[in-house]
Amino acid sequence: MLTRWLACGLDPARVTVLRPSGKPVAHGVTVVTAYPAALPAGTTVLLGMKPYQIADVAAGLAPLLTAETRLVSILAGTPIADLRRHFPAPRDVVCAMPNLPVGLGEGVVALYTDAATDAAAKADIAALIAPLGLAEWMGDEALFNQVTALSGCGPAFLFRFIDALSRAGEALGIPADQAARMALATVQGSANMAARASVSPATLADQVASPGGMTRQGLNVLDADNRLLDLLTDTLVAARDRGAAMARGE
Ligand SMILES: NC(=O)C1=CN([C@@H]2O[C@H](COP(=O)(O)OP(=O)(O)OC[C@H]3O[C@@H](n4cnc5c(N)ncnc54)[C@H](O)[C@@H]3O)[C@@H](O)[C@H]2O)C=CC1
Numbered sequence: 541m542l543t544r545w546l547a548c549g550l551d552p553a554r555v556t557v558l559r560p561s562g563k564p565v566a567h568g569v570t571v572v573t574a575y576p577a578a579l580p581a582g583t584t585v586l587l588g589m590k591p592y593q594i595a596d597v598a599a600g601l602a603p604l605l606t607a608e609t610r611l612v613s614i615l616a617g618t619p620i621a622d623l624r625r626h627f628p629a630p631r632d633v634v635c636a637m638p639n640l641p642v643g644l645g646e647g648v649v650a651l652y653t654d655a656a657t658d659a660a661a662k663a664d665i666a667a668l669i670a671p672l673g674l675a676e677w678m679g680d681e682a683l684f685n686q687v688t689a690l691s692g693c694g695p696a697f698l699f700r701f702i703d704a705l706s707r708a709g710e711a712l713g714i715p716a717d718q719a720a721r722m723a724l725a726t727v728q729g730s731a732n733m734a735a736r737a738s739v740s741p742a743t744l745a746d747q748v749a750s751p752g753g754m755t756r757q758g759l760n761v762l763d764a765d766n767r768l769l770d771l772l773t774d775t776l777v778a779a780r781d782r783g784a785a786m787a788r789g790e
Protein backbone atom coordinates (compact mmCIF):
# COMPACT_ATOMS: atom_id res chain seq x y z
CA MET A 541 0.00 0.00 0.00
CA LEU A 542 2.79 2.38 0.94
CA THR A 543 4.68 1.62 -2.28
CA ARG A 544 1.67 2.72 -4.29
CA TRP A 545 0.94 5.78 -2.17
CA LEU A 546 4.53 6.94 -2.54
CA ALA A 547 4.44 6.26 -6.30
CA CYS A 548 1.30 8.41 -6.48
CA GLY A 549 3.03 11.35 -4.80
CA LEU A 550 2.55 10.89 -1.07
CA ASP A 551 5.24 12.91 0.68
CA PRO A 552 7.39 10.32 2.49
CA ALA A 553 8.08 12.88 5.22
CA ARG A 554 4.43 12.47 6.28
CA VAL A 555 4.89 8.75 6.94
CA THR A 556 6.31 7.02 10.00
CA VAL A 557 6.54 3.23 10.14
CA LEU A 558 6.96 1.38 13.41
CA ARG A 559 8.62 -1.96 12.87
CA PRO A 560 10.61 -3.86 15.49
CA SER A 561 13.37 -4.75 13.00
CA GLY A 562 14.00 -1.06 12.27
CA LYS A 563 14.79 -1.99 8.65
CA PRO A 564 14.38 0.87 6.16
CA VAL A 565 11.04 0.94 4.33
CA ALA A 566 11.45 3.53 1.59
CA HIS A 567 13.53 6.62 0.92
CA GLY A 568 12.42 9.50 3.14
CA VAL A 569 10.10 7.40 5.31
CA THR A 570 10.97 7.51 9.01
CA VAL A 571 11.25 4.09 10.64
CA VAL A 572 11.03 3.78 14.40
CA THR A 573 11.31 0.77 16.67
CA ALA A 574 9.51 2.26 19.69
CA TYR A 575 6.37 4.32 20.12
CA PRO A 576 6.83 8.09 20.22
CA ALA A 577 5.64 10.07 23.25
CA ALA A 578 2.67 11.41 21.24
CA LEU A 579 1.21 11.36 17.73
CA PRO A 580 0.77 14.55 15.69
CA ALA A 581 -2.78 15.88 15.41
CA GLY A 582 -4.55 14.49 12.34
CA THR A 583 -2.65 11.20 12.34
CA THR A 584 -4.10 8.17 10.58
CA VAL A 585 -2.76 4.93 12.05
CA LEU A 586 -2.69 1.86 9.83
CA LEU A 587 -2.35 -1.45 11.64
CA GLY A 588 -0.42 -4.02 9.58
CA MET A 589 1.07 -6.47 12.07
CA LYS A 590 -0.10 -10.08 12.40
CA PRO A 591 -3.64 -10.33 13.77
CA TYR A 592 -2.59 -12.27 16.89
CA GLN A 593 -0.30 -9.36 17.90
CA ILE A 594 -3.21 -6.97 18.48
CA ALA A 595 -3.09 -7.08 22.29
CA ASP A 596 0.70 -6.53 22.40
CA VAL A 597 0.50 -3.65 19.96
CA ALA A 598 -2.49 -2.11 21.76
CA ALA A 599 -0.53 -2.04 25.02
CA GLY A 600 1.92 0.45 23.49
CA LEU A 601 -0.24 2.17 20.90
CA ALA A 602 -3.71 2.58 22.41
CA PRO A 603 -2.61 5.19 25.02
CA LEU A 604 -1.32 7.41 22.17
CA LEU A 605 -4.61 7.48 20.28
CA THR A 606 -7.22 10.20 20.77
CA ALA A 607 -10.82 10.52 19.61
CA GLU A 608 -9.50 12.32 16.51
CA THR A 609 -6.94 9.67 15.48
CA ARG A 610 -8.20 7.69 12.52
CA LEU A 611 -7.58 3.97 12.75
CA VAL A 612 -7.40 1.72 9.69
CA SER A 613 -6.79 -2.00 10.15
CA ILE A 614 -5.81 -4.57 7.53
CA LEU A 615 -5.74 -7.41 10.06
CA ALA A 616 -7.48 -10.47 8.65
CA GLY A 617 -10.29 -11.96 10.75
CA THR A 618 -10.34 -9.00 13.13
CA PRO A 619 -13.81 -7.45 13.48
CA ILE A 620 -14.36 -3.79 14.23
CA ALA A 621 -15.62 -4.62 17.75
CA ASP A 622 -12.21 -6.16 18.55
CA LEU A 623 -10.47 -3.06 17.23
CA ARG A 624 -12.69 -0.81 19.35
CA ARG A 625 -12.09 -2.98 22.41
CA HIS A 626 -8.31 -2.80 22.04
CA PHE A 627 -8.25 0.82 20.85
CA PRO A 628 -11.16 2.55 22.65
CA ALA A 629 -10.30 6.21 21.92
CA PRO A 630 -10.67 6.75 18.13
CA ARG A 631 -14.12 7.68 16.83
CA ASP A 632 -13.25 6.70 13.25
CA VAL A 633 -12.29 3.05 12.71
CA VAL A 634 -12.18 1.34 9.31
CA CYS A 635 -11.42 -2.27 8.41
CA ALA A 636 -9.65 -2.54 5.06
CA MET A 637 -8.76 -5.79 3.32
CA PRO A 638 -6.28 -5.15 0.52
CA ASN A 639 -4.64 -7.67 -1.75
CA LEU A 640 -1.08 -7.70 -3.04
CA PRO A 641 -1.67 -6.04 -6.45
CA VAL A 642 -2.45 -2.79 -4.58
CA GLY A 643 1.27 -2.15 -5.03
CA LEU A 644 0.57 -1.72 -8.75
CA GLY A 645 -2.64 0.21 -8.25
CA GLU A 646 -4.46 -2.87 -9.55
CA GLY A 647 -5.58 -4.32 -6.25
CA VAL A 648 -8.91 -4.84 -4.58
CA VAL A 649 -9.64 -3.33 -1.17
CA ALA A 650 -12.74 -4.35 0.76
CA LEU A 651 -13.77 -1.74 3.31
CA TYR A 652 -16.10 -1.72 6.27
CA THR A 653 -16.89 0.78 8.94
CA ASP A 654 -19.55 1.20 11.61
CA ALA A 655 -22.12 3.91 12.37
CA ALA A 656 -19.85 5.60 14.93
CA THR A 657 -17.38 6.52 12.19
CA ASP A 658 -17.78 10.03 10.83
CA ALA A 659 -18.90 10.41 7.16
CA ALA A 660 -16.00 12.81 6.50
CA ALA A 661 -13.52 10.24 7.79
CA LYS A 662 -15.09 7.61 5.57
CA ALA A 663 -14.71 9.91 2.56
CA ASP A 664 -11.08 10.70 3.45
CA ILE A 665 -10.22 7.03 3.82
CA ALA A 666 -11.98 6.23 0.54
CA ALA A 667 -9.77 8.87 -1.12
CA LEU A 668 -6.68 7.34 0.49
CA ILE A 669 -7.61 3.89 -0.80
CA ALA A 670 -8.66 5.00 -4.31
CA PRO A 671 -5.16 4.88 -5.91
CA LEU A 672 -4.76 1.25 -4.81
CA GLY A 673 -7.36 -0.18 -7.21
CA LEU A 674 -10.98 -1.28 -6.87
CA ALA A 675 -12.47 -0.25 -3.51
CA GLU A 676 -15.63 -1.99 -2.35
CA TRP A 677 -17.49 -0.85 0.78
CA MET A 678 -19.24 -3.77 2.43
CA GLY A 679 -22.67 -3.07 3.90
CA ASP A 680 -22.50 -6.12 6.15
CA GLU A 681 -19.46 -6.89 8.30
CA ALA A 682 -20.57 -10.52 8.41
CA LEU A 683 -19.33 -10.79 4.81
CA PHE A 684 -15.84 -9.55 5.60
CA ASN A 685 -14.24 -12.98 5.93
CA GLN A 686 -15.92 -14.01 2.69
CA VAL A 687 -14.50 -11.08 0.74
CA THR A 688 -11.12 -11.60 2.38
CA ALA A 689 -11.23 -15.17 1.04
CA LEU A 690 -12.17 -13.98 -2.44
CA SER A 691 -10.02 -10.94 -3.08
CA GLY A 692 -7.55 -10.81 -0.16
CA CYS A 693 -6.42 -14.40 -0.56
CA GLY A 694 -7.45 -14.52 -4.24
CA PRO A 695 -4.04 -13.62 -5.71
CA ALA A 696 -2.56 -16.75 -4.11
CA PHE A 697 -5.28 -18.89 -5.68
CA LEU A 698 -4.67 -17.27 -9.08
CA PHE A 699 -0.91 -17.75 -8.76
CA ARG A 700 -1.61 -21.44 -8.08
CA PHE A 701 -3.81 -21.55 -11.17
CA ILE A 702 -1.09 -20.03 -13.36
CA ASP A 703 1.40 -22.52 -11.97
CA ALA A 704 -0.99 -25.43 -12.53
CA LEU A 705 -1.76 -24.34 -16.11
CA SER A 706 1.95 -24.20 -16.78
CA ARG A 707 2.66 -27.56 -15.17
CA ALA A 708 -0.25 -29.16 -17.02
CA GLY A 709 1.24 -27.89 -20.27
CA GLU A 710 4.59 -29.30 -19.22
CA ALA A 711 2.93 -32.65 -18.48
CA LEU A 712 1.71 -32.63 -22.07
CA GLY A 713 5.27 -32.20 -23.34
CA ILE A 714 5.69 -28.42 -23.68
CA PRO A 715 9.16 -27.28 -22.52
CA ALA A 716 8.86 -25.94 -18.93
CA ASP A 717 10.10 -22.42 -19.64
CA GLN A 718 7.79 -21.99 -22.60
CA ALA A 719 4.81 -23.41 -20.70
CA ALA A 720 5.47 -20.97 -17.83
CA ARG A 721 5.67 -17.96 -20.16
CA MET A 722 2.61 -18.98 -22.14
CA ALA A 723 0.48 -19.76 -19.06
CA LEU A 724 1.27 -16.39 -17.48
CA ALA A 725 0.68 -14.41 -20.69
CA THR A 726 -2.58 -16.30 -21.31
CA VAL A 727 -3.91 -15.44 -17.86
CA GLN A 728 -2.72 -11.83 -18.12
CA GLY A 729 -4.23 -11.28 -21.57
CA SER A 730 -7.47 -13.04 -20.65
CA ALA A 731 -7.87 -10.99 -17.44
CA ASN A 732 -7.26 -7.77 -19.36
CA MET A 733 -9.73 -8.84 -22.03
CA ALA A 734 -12.38 -9.79 -19.46
CA ALA A 735 -11.89 -6.42 -17.74
CA ARG A 736 -12.58 -4.56 -21.00
CA ALA A 737 -15.34 -6.82 -22.36
CA SER A 738 -18.99 -5.89 -22.41
CA VAL A 739 -20.01 -9.51 -21.78
CA SER A 740 -19.41 -11.73 -18.76
CA PRO A 741 -16.46 -14.11 -18.36
CA ALA A 742 -18.92 -16.99 -18.72
CA THR A 743 -19.96 -15.69 -22.17
CA LEU A 744 -16.34 -15.06 -23.14
CA ALA A 745 -15.55 -18.70 -22.34
CA ASP A 746 -18.28 -19.78 -24.72
CA GLN A 747 -16.92 -17.41 -27.37
CA VAL A 748 -13.53 -19.14 -27.25
CA ALA A 749 -15.19 -22.53 -27.73
CA SER A 750 -15.77 -23.27 -31.42
CA PRO A 751 -18.74 -25.63 -31.82
CA GLY A 752 -17.43 -29.19 -31.78
CA GLY A 753 -13.89 -27.91 -31.23
CA MET A 754 -11.06 -28.34 -28.77
CA THR A 755 -12.02 -25.74 -26.12
CA ARG A 756 -15.47 -27.25 -25.59
CA GLN A 757 -13.89 -30.60 -24.78
CA GLY A 758 -11.67 -28.90 -22.20
CA LEU A 759 -14.54 -26.86 -20.72
CA ASN A 760 -16.55 -30.07 -20.41
CA VAL A 761 -13.88 -31.37 -18.02
CA LEU A 762 -13.92 -28.18 -15.89
CA ASP A 763 -17.73 -28.08 -15.92
CA ALA A 764 -18.47 -31.75 -15.25
CA ASP A 765 -20.32 -32.01 -11.93
CA ASN A 766 -19.37 -28.33 -11.33
CA ARG A 767 -15.82 -29.52 -10.73
CA LEU A 768 -14.08 -26.15 -10.92
CA LEU A 769 -16.91 -24.29 -9.18
CA ASP A 770 -16.98 -26.80 -6.32
CA LEU A 771 -13.20 -26.69 -5.99
CA LEU A 772 -13.17 -22.90 -5.73
CA THR A 773 -16.17 -22.87 -3.38
CA ASP A 774 -14.36 -25.31 -1.08
CA THR A 775 -11.24 -23.12 -1.31
CA LEU A 776 -13.08 -19.94 -0.30
CA VAL A 777 -14.97 -21.75 2.47
CA ALA A 778 -11.69 -23.00 3.98
CA ALA A 779 -10.17 -19.51 3.88
CA ARG A 780 -13.36 -17.90 5.23
CA ASP A 781 -13.55 -20.38 8.10
CA ARG A 782 -9.95 -19.63 9.06
CA GLY A 783 -10.91 -15.95 9.33
CA ALA A 784 -13.76 -16.86 11.66
CA ALA A 785 -11.40 -19.03 13.75
CA MET A 786 -8.86 -16.20 13.96
CA ALA A 787 -11.62 -13.88 15.18
CA ARG A 788 -12.21 -16.41 18.01
CA GLY A 789 -8.50 -16.17 18.86
CA GLU A 790 -7.65 -19.66 17.53
N1 LIG B 1 -0.27 -10.82 2.84
C1 LIG B 1 -1.37 -10.32 2.30
O1 LIG B 1 -1.63 -10.40 1.08
C2 LIG B 1 -2.37 -9.60 3.17
C3 LIG B 1 -2.16 -9.47 4.52
N2 LIG B 1 -3.06 -8.83 5.31
C4 LIG B 1 -2.81 -8.63 6.73
O2 LIG B 1 -1.58 -7.91 6.84
C5 LIG B 1 -0.98 -8.20 8.08
C6 LIG B 1 0.48 -8.53 7.87
O3 LIG B 1 0.56 -9.77 7.22
P1 LIG B 1 1.81 -10.13 6.32
O4 LIG B 1 2.04 -9.02 5.37
O5 LIG B 1 1.58 -11.45 5.79
O6 LIG B 1 2.94 -10.21 7.42
P2 LIG B 1 4.43 -9.62 7.44
O7 LIG B 1 5.20 -10.52 8.32
O8 LIG B 1 4.91 -9.36 6.05
O9 LIG B 1 4.23 -8.20 8.12
C7 LIG B 1 4.09 -8.08 9.51
C8 LIG B 1 4.63 -6.70 9.90
O10 LIG B 1 4.38 -6.50 11.27
C9 LIG B 1 5.48 -5.82 11.81
N3 LIG B 1 5.52 -6.09 13.24
C10 LIG B 1 5.90 -7.23 13.88
N4 LIG B 1 5.78 -7.08 15.20
C11 LIG B 1 5.29 -5.84 15.42
C12 LIG B 1 4.97 -5.10 16.57
N5 LIG B 1 5.10 -5.63 17.79
N6 LIG B 1 4.49 -3.85 16.41
C13 LIG B 1 4.34 -3.33 15.18
N7 LIG B 1 4.65 -3.97 14.05
C14 LIG B 1 5.11 -5.20 14.17
C15 LIG B 1 6.69 -6.35 11.07
O11 LIG B 1 7.72 -5.40 11.07
C16 LIG B 1 6.12 -6.57 9.66
O12 LIG B 1 6.34 -5.44 8.85
C17 LIG B 1 -1.79 -9.32 8.72
O13 LIG B 1 -2.63 -8.74 9.70
C18 LIG B 1 -2.62 -9.88 7.56
O14 LIG B 1 -3.85 -10.37 8.01
C19 LIG B 1 -4.17 -8.26 4.78
C20 LIG B 1 -4.43 -8.37 3.45
C21 LIG B 1 -3.57 -9.05 2.54
Ligand SMILES: O=C(O)[C@@H]1CCC=N1
Pocket residue numbers: 616688692693
Ligand atom coordinates in the same frame (compact mmCIF):
# COMPACT_ATOMS: atom_id res chain seq x y z
O1 LIG C 1 -3.46 -15.10 4.65
C1 LIG C 1 -3.95 -14.20 5.34
O2 LIG C 1 -4.41 -14.42 6.46
C2 LIG C 1 -4.00 -12.80 4.77
C3 LIG C 1 -5.41 -12.37 4.54
C4 LIG C 1 -5.52 -12.07 3.09
C5 LIG C 1 -4.23 -12.39 2.56
N1 LIG C 1 -3.40 -12.75 3.47
